[in-house]
Amino acid sequence: MFDQIAGSTKLKxxxxxxxxxxxxxxxxxxxxxSLSHIAAIVIFSxxxxxxxxxxxxxxxxxxxxxxxxxxxxxVISIINGEERVFWIIKKEGLExxxxxxxxxxxxxxVLYFLITTTTLPEIFSSLRKITPSFVLEIATLMYRAIQILxxxxxxxxxxxxxxxxxxxxKRGLNSFSFLINVLLIKSFKRAEKFSIxxxxxxxxxxxxxxxxxxxxxEIIIILLINTVIILPRWFDVQIA
Amino acid sequence: MFRxxxxxxxxxxxxxxxxxxxxxxxxxxxxxxGNNGAGKTTLLMHLxxxxxxxxxxxxxxxxxIRYDKKSLIELRKEVSLVFQNPDDxxxxxxxxxxxxxxxxxxxxxxxxxxxxxxxxIVGLKGYEKRLCSSLSFGEKKKVAxxxxxxxxxxxxxxxxxxxxLDPKSKKEFTEILEGIxxxxxxxxxxxxxxHEFANEIIVMNNGRIVEKGLPEVVFLRDLExxxxxxxxxxxxxxxxxxxxxxxxxxxxLIKIIKQQRA
Numbered sequence: 001m002f003d004q005i006a007g008s009t010k011l012k013x014x015x016x017x018x019x020x021x022x023x024x025x026x027x028x029x030x031x032x033x034s035l036s037h038i039a040a041i042v043i044f045s046x047x048x049x050x051x052x053x054x055x056x057x058x059x060x061x062x063x064x065x066x067x068x069x070x071x072x073x074x075v076i077s078i079i080n081g082e083e084r085v086f087w088i089i090k091k092e093g094l095e096x097x098x099x100x101x102x103x104x105x106x107x108x109x110v111l112y113f114l115i116t117t118t119t120l121p122e123i124f125s126s127l128r129k130i131t132p133s134f135v136l137e138i139a140t141l142m143y144r145a146i147q148i149l150x151x152x153x154x155x156x157x158x159x160x161x162x163x164x165x166x167x168x169x170k171r172g173l174n175s176f177s178f179l180i181n182v183l184l185i186k187s188f189k190r191a192e193k194f195s196i197x198x199x200x201x202x203x204x205x206x207x208x209x210x211x212x213x214x215x216x217x218e219i220i221i222i223l224l225i226n227t228v229i230i231l232p233r234w235f236d237v238q239i240a
Numbered sequence: 241m242f243r244x245x246x247x248x249x250x251x252x253x254x255x256x257x258x259x260x261x262x263x264x265x266x267x268x269x270x271x272x273x274g275n276n277g278a279g280k281t282t283l284l285m286h287l288x289x290x291x292x293x294x295x296x297x298x299x300x301x302x303x304x305i306r307y308d309k310k311s312l313i314e315l316r317k318e319v320s321l322v323f324q325n326p327d328d329x330x331x332x333x334x335x336x337x338x339x340x341x342x343x344x345x346x347x348x349x350x351x352x353x354x355x356x357x358x359x360x361i362v363g364l365k366g367y368e369k370r371l372c373s374s375l376s377f378g379e380k381k382k383v384a385x386x387x388x389x390x391x392x393x394x395x396x397x398x399x400x401x402x403x404x405l406d407p408k409s410k411k412e413f414t415e416i417l418e419g420i421x422x423x424x425x426x427x428x429x430x431x432x433x434x435h436e437f438a439n440e441i442i443v444m445n446n447g448r449i450v451e452k453g454l455p456e457v458v459f460l461r462d463l464e465x466x467x468x469x470x471x472x473x474x475x476x477x478x479x480x481x482x483x484x485x486x487x488x489x490x491x492x493l494i495k496i497i498k499q500q501r502a
Binding site: 003004007008119120121122140141143144147148150151193194196197198199200201202203204205206207208209210 | 288290312313316317320321323327328329330331332333334336337340341342343344345346351369370371372373374387388391
C-alpha cells in the first residue's frame with residue numbers, strides 16, 4: 001500500500017533528496033529540543049499531506065505507533081522522579097514522558113515522510129554510492145519478485161473467494177494451505193521465467209539505478225527544513 | 241535474415257514441439273499463425289538463441305548461431321524478444337529501470353534520453369517513475385515493448401502482442417508496431433491483425449510449417465483444416481465472390497463493395 005502511495009506522490013523532489021532530507025532531519029530531531037520536535041511534526045505532516053496522502057489515512061497511520069508510545073510514556077511518568085503531581089504520577093516523570101512522546105512522534109513523522117513519498121527503488125538508487133552493488137542488485141530483484149508474488153497471491157485468493165474458499169473458518173484454513181502450496185509451485189515457475197527474461201535482455205549482472213545529483217533547489221530545501229528544526233536547540237544553547 | 245535447417249526441438253516432458261523446420265524468414269513484417277501448441281513460441285525462442293535446437297541449426301545473417309554466452313549477448317543486442325505475458329518480461333520494479341535494463345547490461349550508462357524516447361514511442365511519456373506493479377495489463381505490454389525498442393534491435397520478435405487487449409488498445413498497439421523500423425516477426429492467433437499487418441504469413445500446425453506466402457494468397461486457402469479461421473475481410477470477400485484484389489483492411493473492402501453497388 002505504501003508503495004502505491006509513494007509511487008503516486010505529488011512531491012517534486014528526487015529520491016536522493018528525500019532520503020537525505022529524511023536522514024538529516026532524523027538526526028536533527030535526535031539533537032533537538034521539544035520545540036524542534038513540534039517543528040518537525042508540523043513540517044513533515046504538511047509535506048505528507050501536500051504530497052497526496054489523504055488526511056484520514058494519515059491520522060489512521062499516526063494512531064498505530066500511539067499503541068506503543070502511550071503505554072511507554074505512562075510507565076515513564078510513574079517511575080521517574082520523586083514529587084507527585086497527581087496520584088502516582090510524578091512531575092519529573094511527566095516532563096520526561098512529554099519529551100519522549102514528542103521525540104518519538106516527530107521521528108515517526110519523519111519516517112512516515114520517507115515511506116509515503118519515496119519508493120523502495122528510489123531508496124536503493126540513492127544508496128548506490130555507499131552500498132556494494134551486489135547488495136543493491138539482490139535487493140532490487142527481491143523487490144521485483146515480491147511485487148510478482150503479491151500479484152499472484154491476490155490472483156489466487158480472488159479465485160478462491162469466487163468459489164467460496166473463505167466462507168467459514170475451516171474452509172478458510174483449507175484454502176489458505178492451498179494458497180501457500182500453489183504459491184510455492186508458482187514461485188518456482190516464475191523464477192524460471194524471470195531468469196529467461198533476464199537472459200533475453202542481455203543480463204550481465206547490472207541493474208539500472210537512477211542516481212542523480214541534488215539540484216540547488218533541493219539542497220536549499222534540505223538546509224532550510226533542518227535549520228528550522230535545529231534552530232530552537234541552538235537558541236537553548238545560546239541562552240544557557 | 242534467418243534460415244532454419246531441419247530444426248527439431250523436444251521439451252523435457254517429451255513434447256516434440258518443432259518437427260524438422262526448414263524455412264527462410266526475411267520479410268520485414270512476418271506473422272506466424274497457428275493454433276495452441278503449434279510451436280510458434282518455440283520457433284520464436286530459437287531465433288534469439290533462448291532455445292537451442294536438439295537437431296538442425298539456425299542461421300542469422302548467413303552465420304550459424306553460436307550458443308556461448310558472448311555470442312548470445314551479441315545476438316540478443318540485435319534480435320530481441322517480447323514475451324506474450326508482460327509480467328514474464330518485466331524484471332525491474334520501476335518503468336524507467338525496466339526500460340533501461342538491457343542498455344545498462346550492454347554497457348550503455350547514459351540511457352535517460354533513450355528511455356524517454358522509447359516511452360514516448362509507446363505512448364507512456366511521463367511514466368518513468370511509476371512502479372510496474374501499478375500498471376494495467378496494456379501498459380505493462382507497452383513497457384515490455386519499450387524495453388526492447390530502446391535497444392534499437394535489427395529484429396524484434398513479438399509473441400502474441402495483441403492478446404488480452406481491448407479493441408482500443410489493440411488499435412494503439414498496431415499503430416505502434418506500424419511505426420517501428422526494425423524487422424518484426426510476430427506470432428498471433430489474431431487472424432484479422434495478421435492479414436492487415438503482414439508482408440508474409442507462415443502457418444504452423446503441430447510443429448510443422450504448413451503454409452508460407454503473401455497474406456492475399458495464404459488466407460484464400462483452406463485454413464480450417466489447421467484449426468484456424470479466415471480473417472473477417474477474407475470471409476466477406478469470399479462470400480461476395482468479388483473479383484478485385486483481396487483488400488487488407490475492412491475499410492478498403494467497404495470501398496470496393498460501394499464501388500460495385502454504384
